[in-house]
Amino acid sequence: MTLDQSFVERNRASTERIRSLAARLSDEELQHRVGEHWTVAITLAHIAFWDRRVMYVLDMTQRDGKLFIPAIDIFVNDLSLPFWAAIPPREAARIAIETAEALDKRLEAYPAALLEEIHAYNKRWVERALHRGAHLDEAEAALKG
Numbered sequence: 147m148t149l150d151q152s153f154v155e156r157n158r159a160s161t162e163r164i165r166s167l168a169a170r171l172s173d174e175e176l177q178h179r180v181g182e183h184w185t186v187a188i189t190l191a192h193i194a195f196w197d198r199r200v201m202y203v204l205d206m207t208q209r210d211g212k213l214f215i216p217a218i219d220i221f222v223n224d225l226s227l228p229f230w231a232a233i234p235p236r237e238a239a240r241i242a243i244e245t246a247e248a249l250d251k252r253l254e255a256y257p258a259a260l261l262e263e264i265h266a267y268n269k270r271w272v273e274r275a276l277h278r279g280a281h282l283d284e285a286e287a288a289l290k291g
Contacts, residue, residue: 149262149272154254156275161246163282164190168239171289176235180288183227187235189285190242193278195226197245200271203264204252213263249274 168176168190176187184192199218206214230238253261253272265272 147262149258149265153273153275154250156273157246157250157253160275160278160282161243161250164193164239164246164278165243167282167285168236168243171239173235175289176239178289180285185231185235186285186289187233187238188227188230189281191230191233191238192223192226193281194238194242194245195222195230196277197242197249197274200274201245201249201252203271204256207260207264208257211260213260213267215267246274246278 167186171178171186176190177185180186180189199216203214203216206216233241253274261272270276
C-alpha cells in the first residue's frame with residue numbers, strides 16, 4: 147500500500163504555523179500560561195522534543211532497515227517540564243521551528259517502504275501536524291483567553 151503523501155503539506159503547514167506564532171508573539175506572550183504548568187514557550191519546547199524523538203526513530207529505523215520503537219512514555223513530559231521551562235522563550239521557539247523544518251524535510255525524503263511501516267505502527271510519527279496542531283490549538287486558545 148502506498149502512503150498518502152498529503153501528510154507532507156499538512157506537516158509543512160504546521161511548521162509554518164509554529165513559525166507564524168513565534169514571529170507574532172512578544173517574549174512576554176511566549177510566557178503566557180497554557181494550562182496549569184505550561185506556557186506557550188514550553189508548548190514549543192515540547193513539540194520540538196517529540197519531533198526530535200521521531201527523527202531518532204527515523205534514524206534507527208533506516209540504520210537497521212526495520213521499525214525501531216523506542217522505549218519512552220508520556221511521563222517524559224512531566225520529567226522534562228523543568229528543563230523546558232528553563233529554556234528562554236525565544237530559544238524554545240527557534241528550536242521548535244528548526245526541528246519541525248528538519249523533520250519535515252527528512253520525512254519527505256525518507257524511504258517509502260520504511261515510512262509506510264512507521265506510519266502503520268503510529269501515524270503520528272509521520273503526520274506530525276496531528277501532534278503539533280493539537281498543542282498549537284491549546285496555545286492559541288490560551289492566548290485568546
